[in-house]
Amino acid sequence: xxxxxxxxxxxxxxxxGVVAATAxxxxxxxxxxxxDDRTAPMAGLVATFVFAAQMINFPVGAGTSGHLMGGALxxxxxxxxxxxxxxxxxxxxxxxxxxxxxxTAIGTNITLIGIVTVAVGWGVFVLLRRVLPKTVAMVAPAAxxxxxxxxxxxxxxxxxxxAVGGNVPVDLGAVVTAMLGWHTVIGIGEAVVTGMVIASVVxxxxxxxxxxxxxxxxxxxxxxxxxxx
Amino acid sequence: MGAGxxxxxxxxxxxxxxxxxxxxxxxxLLGFMLVVVATPREAYAVLAAEAAVLLxxxxxxRVPLTYLLPRMVVELPFVVFAVLMPFISHGPRTEVLGITxxxxxxxxxxxxxxxxxxGVLGALTLAAxxxxxxxxxxxxxxxxxxxxxxxxxxxxxxxDVVTAxxxxxxxxxxxxGCDPRSPRHWPVxxxxxxxxxIRSYERGERVHLAMLSRGYDGKLP
Numbered sequence: 001x002x003x004x005x006x007x008x009x010x011x012x013x014x015x016x017g018v019v020a021a022t023a024x025x026x027x028x029x030x031x032x033x034x035x036d037d038r039t040a041p042m043a044g045l046v047a048t049f050v051f052a053a054q055m056i057n058f059p060v061g062a063g064t065s066g067h068l069m070g071g072a073l074x075x076x077x078x079x080x081x082x083x084x085x086x087x088x089x090x091x092x093x094x095x096x097x098x099x100x101x102x103x104t105a106i107g108t109n110i111t112l113i114g115i116v117t118v119a120v121g122w123g124v125f126v127l128l129r130r131v132l133p134k135t136v137a138m139v140a141p142a143a144x145x146x147x148x149x150x151x152x153x154x155x156x157x158x159x160x161x162x163a164v165g166g167n168v169p170v171d172l173g174a175v176v177t178a179m180l181g182w183h184t185v186i187g188i189g190e191a192v193v194t195g196m197v198i199a200s201v202v203x204x205x206x207x208x209x210x211x212x213x214x215x216x217x218x219x220x221x222x223x224x225x226x227x228x229x
Numbered sequence: 230m231g232a233g234x235x236x237x238x239x240x241x242x243x244x245x246x247x248x249x250x251x252x253x254x255x256x257x258l259l260g261f262m263l264v265v266v267a268t269p270r271e272a273y274a275v276l277a278a279e280a281a282v283l284l285x286x287x288x289x290x291r292v293p294l295t296y297l298l299p300r301m302v303v304e305l306p307f308v309v310f311a312v313l314m315p316f317i318s319h320g321p322r323t324e325v326l327g328i329t330x331x332x333x334x335x336x337x338x339x340x341x342x343x344x345x346x347x348g349v350l351g352a353l354t355l356a357a358x359x360x361x362x363x364x365x366x367x368x369x370x371x372x373x374x375x376x377x378x379x380x381x382x383x384x385x386x387x388x389d390v391v392t393a394x395x396x397x398x399x400x401x402x403x404x405x406g407c408d409p410r411s412p413r414h415w416p417v418x419x420x421x422x423x424x425x426x427i428r429s430y431e432r433g434e435r436v437h438l439a440m441l442s443r444g445y446d447g448k449l450p
Contacts, residue, residue: 005266005344005349013266014263025374028374028376038434043383044379048387048388052394056418086380088377089377089380090384097356097385099238099353103259103351103355193419193422196415197420200420204424208430
């Protein structure tokens with residue numbers, strides 16, 4: 001779902017570029033709070049992980065395959081600011097070194113895949129964390145729902161950009177319906193994989209999952225009597 | 230793996246395009262593509278001229294077209310969209326090969342195909358003629374924030390390490406009868422990805438400690 005050159009007109013591409021640059025600048029400050037002086041190597045390795053995770057394709061149906069976008073996954077694992085940085089770097093490297101996604105559409109791609117999925121995913125996740133029972137077991141389902149919501153949200157923003165900068169006389173209602181329907185299916189795949197990945201990390205190293213840290217801090221030490229015979 | 234190695238798309242050469250500084254190439258491609266994107270979609274002569282300029286640069290770089298063309302498959306998903314466009318658009322109808330399609334949709338679809346293909350070929354030419362390390366130095370010269378350059382540097386440096394690790398995990402899964410593409414095996418796949426995340430994260434921690442012990446203070450020499 002990387003947008004190529006020529007899909008949106010020049011003003012829209014430049015505008016999304018400005019949005020993306022601003023968001024990345026803000027994230028650079030935020031990431032220092034999440035990772036202090038470890039930012040460069042840690043974010044670099046997490047970006048590599050996101051890239052590797054995106055290489056795995058899964059069948060979506062009708063003979064096509066989709067791959068993980070990883071916005072919500074990265075946000076829950078390493079925190080929203082670092083996630084924005086990681087995804088932006090991944091998208092830039094893909095555009096400059098792998099010809100995946102147009103060079104004039106870098107801003108659009110960062111806005112859609114880097115910012116919208118992370119912001120929506122993290123927002124939904126934090127909301128769910130507040131509502132659901134405060135146990136570590138709830139992190140994975142919350143992350144799955146967050147991932148599920150984040151994909152159609154990005155599709156919706158893309159449709160909005162297409163309405164402004166696509167200048168093709170298509171019936172917007174039909175585009176919205178098609179995009180939402182299609183990306184709901186992709187969202188299910190994203191949700192299942194995200195939930196299961198988070199569940200496996202939470203069971204092995206819960207301290208590494210950024211989204212689980214407040215819950216870990218609340219955990220109390222359990223003491224109980226054991227009958228020794 | 231380490232610095233100085235080429236990457237998957239790089240095509241070794243010594244042409245003027247290879248020797249040009251990376252920041253000049255990135256800016257040129259960006260400017261060129263902005264012009265292409267801003268070209269009115271019915272100005273086929275202008276689009277043809279732009280394609281000719283790009284082909285000239287490709288010839289100058291001496292990267293064979295047989296190397297670049299098969300790698301253009303990355304644009305395939307959007308070819309599907311471009312082909313669909315005449316059917317989902319409205320407006321006046323026209324007939325092509327006996328099928329009634331929307332005229333503005335057809336024009337938009339053709340324009341998308343042309344502009345998208347120029348973009349992919351241009352990006353491939355940049356990737357084929359630029360070493361990743363040169364690209365990083367170029368982005369640094371273009372005043373990309375230092376931290377972002379460092380993150381990108383680490384990503385490029387460890388790209389092959391981590392993807393090779395994933396590849397070994399996939400080989401191990403397959404040799405045990407698992408099909409990573411089938412949804413039935415998603416739980417196994419997800420656990421592998423979880424393990425890959427933990428390994429990547431811990432590798433990051435080790436790299437950071439190794440850098441600290443060599444005097445890292447937030448800046449790379």
